[in-house]
Amino acid sequence: MPTKTEQRMHINLASPFIIEMWIIIFLVEFVKGSLLVALLPVYMENILGLSVTVVGLAFALQYLGDNLFRSPSGWIMERIGYRWTMTGALLMIAVAVVLIIYAKDAVSLSLACLILGMGTSPLWPCVMTGVTELAGSTKSGSSGAAMGAVEMASLAGTGIGPITVNFLMEHGHQSYRAVFFVLLAFAVAVVAVALLLPPRIAHGFHAVSQGGDGPGNAHPKLTPLKNLKRKLLQVRQSLKVSRLLYPALFLQAFAIGLMTPVVTLFTRTELNLTPSQFNLLLIAGGGITVLALIPAGRLVDRIGTKAFLNVGFLLAAVSLAAFSMVRWLPFVFVVVPLVGVSYAFILPAWNAFLAKQVPKGERGTVWGLFLTLQGSGMVAGPIVSGKLWDSVGHGTPFVASACVMVLLFVLHLAIVRRTKLRTGQSH
Numbered sequence: 001m002p003t004k005t006e007q008r009m010h011i012n013l014a015s016p017f018i019i020e021m022w023i024i025i026f027l028v029e030f031v032k033g034s035l036l037v038a039l040l041p042v043y044m045e046n047i048l049g050l051s052v053t054v055v056g057l058a059f060a061l062q063y064l065g066d067n068l069f070r071s072p073s074g075w076i077m078e079r080i081g082y083r084w085t086m087t088g089a090l091l092m093i094a095v096a097v098v099l100i101i102y103a104k105d106a107v108s109l110s111l112a113c114l115i116l117g118m119g120t121s122p123l124w125p126c127v128m129t130g131v132t133e134l135a136g137s138t139k140s141g142s143s144g145a146a147m148g149a150v151e152m153a154s155l156a157g158t159g160i161g162p163i164t165v166n167f168l169m170e171h172g173h174q175s176y177r178a179v180f181f182v183l184l185a186f187a188v189a190v191v192a193v194a195l196l197l198p199p200r201i202a203h204g205f206h207a208v209s210q211g212g213d214g215p216g217n218a219h220p221k222l223t224p225l226k227n228l229k230r231k232l233l234q235v236r237q238s239l240k241v242s243r244l245l246y247p248a249l250f251l252q253a254f255a256i257g258l259m260t261p262v263v264t265l266f267t268r269t270e271l272n273l274t275p276s277q278f279n280l281l282l283i284a285g286g287g288i289t290v291l292a293l294i295p296a297g298r299l300v301d302r303i304g305t306k307a308f309l310n311v312g313f314l315l316a317a318v319s320l321a322a323f324s325m326v327r328w329l330p331f332v333f334v335v336v337p338l339v340g341v342s343y344a345f346i347l348p349a350w351n352a353f354l355a356k357q358v359p360k361g362e363r364g365t366v367w368g369l370f371l372t373l374q375g376s377g378m379v380a381g382p383i384v385s386g387k388l389w390d391s392v393g394h395g396t397p398f399v400a401s402a403c404v405m406v407l408l409f410v411l412h413l414a415i416v417r418r419t420k421l422r423t424g425q426s427h
Helices: 004-010 016-049 052-068 070-102 107-118 123-134 144-170 178-192 202-209 224-238 247-259 265-271 273-302 305-324 329-355 360-393 395-423
Strands: none
Touching: 016 052, 016 070, 016 107, 016 123, 016 144, 016 178, 016 202, 052 107, 052 360, 052 395, 070 107, 070 123, 070 178, 107 178, 123 144, 123 329, 123 360, 144 178, 144 273, 144 395, 247 329, 247 360, 247 395, 273 305, 273 329, 305 395, 360 395
16 A cells, blocks of 8 residues: 555656656647648648548548557557657657658658557557556546646647647748758657656556566467457456446547537637637637646546536536537637636546556556547547538537537446446445
8 A cells, every 4th residue: 555655756747757748748749730730731732732532531541540559559568668669659750740741642641641640649548557657556546637737738739839830831931841840850859758758667567568467477478469369358357347438438539529620610600700819719718728737637636536527527518508509709708718627627537537447457458448449439520520510500519519528427427336336435
């Protein structure tokens, strides 16, 4: 049983691992956000003359590469450690940027996007596993503040990246090629930071690095395929979670995916916002989310995840439904910060809630599985959102996202109840 001093060390936000991962997440999301949000759509269509269909396919390959390789990357990380898993993956991001710089056709850019997705795939499995390790026991460890810190780094990078490259393009009069080289420098810097990561964090990796628990040591010469099958069987046997958690993982990302492709369209067609007003709206929503993440994470550590998730899901449902119906601009600037606050409640609490479901011996593999399930929600969300936008109405994707939030509220209550009945312990 860890002492109080040890628990405080586990959640120390100034620990080298947290700082290094914070920098890596920020820079990776900076590069990725700059490419996917600000540069590639315009570059591929206007400069290279590629169709929007090709642009969509390239972006789909990026997300496919990220999502498909999350589980394998978690498994690999358990074998070779954080440092070399992240270094190898982040080198692929640098390779992708080099390909983008010299690509002149759809095939080359699609390949670059696929490699970019593969390069980012180990990021969250490594982060979640590392934070869970630092929190100590999955039942008593406190990870909310650390989860909030890494979410803040992600949101900050995703927002600051596009703003920075747009500034370079518009006010610095830089060419696409020059901006791509700037991003390449950031990608190289990320690789350098990854080399500072520790190979391992806690003793929980020892058994895994030796080929598993007792049964693994009895078969040290298993082929990689058989070893992977045995690992998946061990995960299935050790992962004692409610089956309701799996649809909840999908729905949590699905709710976000419903909104992402239509937010900009909605503000332009329905709210008639100017670009400067839209920037203010992004700051009002995203800025509040970023600022609230760490205090919300610390409160999650003190009072638990249940209250934050319940309030967050319901607040998100109400504010998203209101956003779909409101047309008066001052009220829009009231509703959007409420959406930001709801996500500041949900994100650290949700990740800390998941951390408690992860068995000690299979953390990397299970986090990869969890994040893959969430990623599938991000794939499906935009597809459904587009259909709803075209077929039903422009506000419908937000109403649908609000309904998903209500469903998540119900699922969370059911999961907590089942867990309490099964373990005989309070949440």
